[in-house]
Amino acid sequence: MSLWLTLAVNSIALGGLLFLLSAGFSLIFGLMRIPNLMHGSFFMLGAYLGVTFLDKGVTFWLAALLSGVAMALIGSLIERFLLKRLSGQELPQVLLTLGFSFIIADLCLMIWTGDPWQPATPAELRGALQVAGLFFPIYRLAIVAVAVVVAIALWLLVDWTRLGAKIRAGVDDPPIARMVGIPVSRLFTLVFALGAGLAAFGGVVGAPYLSVYPGMDAEMLPLALIVVILGGTGSLVGAFVGSFIIGFLFNFGQAMFPDLAYVILFLPMVLVLVLRPQGLFGKVVS
Amino acid sequence: MKIQRRTVLKGMLAASAAVAAPPFLRAQPASFKIGLLTVKTGPLAQGGNQMEQGILTFLTEKNNTLAGRKIEFISADTGGNPAGAKTKAQELIERDKVNVILGPLAAFELLAITDYVRDNATPLLSIAAAEDVTQRKANPFIIRPSATSAQCCHAMGDYAAKELKFKRAATISEDFAFGYEQMAGFQRVFEDNGGKVVKKLWPPLVTPDYTPYIAQLSNVDCVFNGFAGSNPVKFMRAYADLGVKYKIPLLAGWTAMDDALLKSLSDEAIGVISAAWYSSEANTPSNKRFVEAMQKNYLTLPGGYSAGMYVAGQCVEAAMQMLGDKADDRTALAAALHKVSLTDTPRGAVKFDSYGNVIGDVFIRRCERKGGQLVNTVIKTYPNVSQFWTYDEKAFLANPVYSRDYPPAKNLE
């Protein structure tokens, strides 16, 4: 009983983190129609940057924000100067992001070495909630809270602002959006920067829980992919729900069927792609 | 002084120059080549970098000259996977024609190249722990100055049952050979002394979050973990965060509580009891030099990976001294390595059994905070521990090699 409860709460916490990772990925995918295969690298690089800021004595949440901003800047540069030149060519775009994932992984190893880093949990969120003899780390619950706040902020941005309206138009029908004079090109840069920044922010927020280590990028990227495919590309609600579904599949799969843990994780992705390619919450693309 | 990979190039140039030079200029004997198979990319890179630091510290101390021979050092990155280990071993043996290989790091890398080094008659001093390489499949070219997977875990099983008086244990380790063999060694000695291993968990090498496993640990007196690489840091943090640390004492193998990891750990490590074949606190002259040099040059407390390579360097030197000007004979070198017996190494006295595996002390340590720093304080020393523990060698080898299923876990609940 306690096992299931612990697993359930942990699934929700992991779901929160996955949302931070995949919300930006979903928007980029939805808008630009490319799977950004360096998204896991953004997450890892962000976490490493956060560790460096923390080392310089910056407070935890400021470090997370700074890392997010720095990554947004890097992301916008990559988009503006490299990805943009390849607009409309899906394949070279996919490969460019793949090439960058090699570069970022190696740069991180060069700068931060192979040592694992695990920053201390922010002081105000240390300790655990004890309910009926069960421990639950407060910090993991805080991650869920952060994810919910980010989700609401994104929802407000996308559904209630002019910028959001443009993004939605871009996701729904890029050619029409371009025709009615929406600067799709600038929008791409903006969304790419936002996605990169969110991933980096998520990386720092996740660091006290997952730690930061070489290879983290390759671990997080497939998770982001599954979440977005499951939820539907370009759909924030989909990314939100998908994150928690994957959080549960990941935790219960590992505990109950360790041999088939990855089958359990990826099979839903195949099924959705084959049976309902638009995802659970995606719109049917004509 | 730091030896760069470029030295290979320079060495090749020098070698071709030597060939071109008139004979009377060729008095200097060719350099003796030491190849290192290490990991510089991927999750195991931390240990791999320490291996290189360890051997470089030794070579620097010896002014890059062993037994009167200039040393040419060549480092190769396997990428931490068996296929890479094979490719790099071929590179070292067939292209660079090294005299001896140090490494590789991981058991699964070693298993992929043992036949190859034997067929190519090149001595290899392993830090990887795969049991059978110095047991049922022992081959004359492999020498292990570190330890087999279970060598320290036998001692831990003994200590847990006899001194800590634990009755029920759970084990958790990575789902690969090194993990299986460690847990099996612990289980065997612990159960032979009246304990019961009631749960065995195997998370994969790459596990973003250990909670699904830790949540299954309850109703035991202790948990023995054998994690490696960067995993112990993650595991111990989650173990403390989930409150299990305050209910169930944690025991650890050498990689899980390596001294080099201490800088990445915090309060979650306090109280963890571990068994290791190296302690940075060991009171030998060479260890003092070694620890001082490592702290000066690399700003780190050395652990088993770097100490293992330092000791390997000492063994190579001793074997070269034995052979004199016949050190280039690789088969003779392998035989001489088996006969090496040293009293002063960073880990204490070192000698080898007939299978090429080390016999040396095993330390039981408790992690404490001293003056703000985490240290592994030695609380008991098991002297001259062999890979067979106290078991009869023949009977030991008649059993199957330690694995996920052997010895069978009869007490699982």
Add this chain to the structure above:
Amino acid sequence: MSGRAPRLAAIGVAIVLLLTLPAWVANSYYVNVASQILLWAVAALALNVLVGYGGLVSLGHAALFGTAGYTAALLLQAGHGHFVADFAAIGFTLLVSAIFAILSLRSTGITFLMITLALGQILWGIAYRWASLTQGDNGVNVTTRPHLFGISLATADAFYYAVLAAFALAVISMAIFVNSPFGASLRGTRDQPRRMNALGYNVWLIRFLAFLFSGFWTGVAGLLFVYYNQFISPQIMALQTSAEILLMVISGGTATLLGPIAGAAIVVIMKNVASAYIERWNLVLGVIFVLIISFMPDGLIPGTTRIWRYGWQALRARIASARSVRRAGAS
């Protein structure tokens, strides 16, 4: 005539060089590197069938590669002979390819890429986690290489010739395929799927058969790989390997015969040779890819051919204008 002769000559030189390679390389290490280049080239050529000619970008081919390797390795370990193991390996890989094809060919473009990626991850997950079946991270050892026509493939040279033979067969079959009506119809499904459909072609079936053809050669490459290393472990089935094969194809140039071979050479040389001199070889590899994709988006071989042709034309133009100037001066 003038266009064909140099080309035939170049092919002839290449054949002679490849056939005599062990003699002039004379170091088994480099012979082994050559074997690796050739076996990865077979994998890249196989993927190119889908990527280049079919317009179907798969990120799951490492799983097919690994399926062949694992099937053979596990059967050999269970005591079966090489003949049985190899046939079963190729047969099983074809079966898995068929399943991959049936699931993934419901779509094209990015969705196809995603389905192959997910299927690849599932097979990798089985190799990695289902330890009682696949021995997980420990991998599977293959103790012996087979004999071919009574010759042991244990030495580097013998194995090189075996790989070379497989490579030659692969290249020949690709060349035949490209120029066959079937190859033309596959290109048709890439460029004009609807028109092909309207013309009465079964687009799905064409793609399905192409997938099997690609799967077959990927399986052969996987088999060569497991015999080369005499070892297989789950890393070989990871996304990274699929990505590497794809990068070989694209960096060399899709829909060309030479491109994937050049791409395989770049990756293998960077990985095995350059890594001894450049510590951060992954970084350099990444930069090379980014540069190729940014400046020669159609790949190295078409890119250099274009530059070559452009340079040649510019040169000819200059010579011609110089001549006319001289003539003008003379008159």
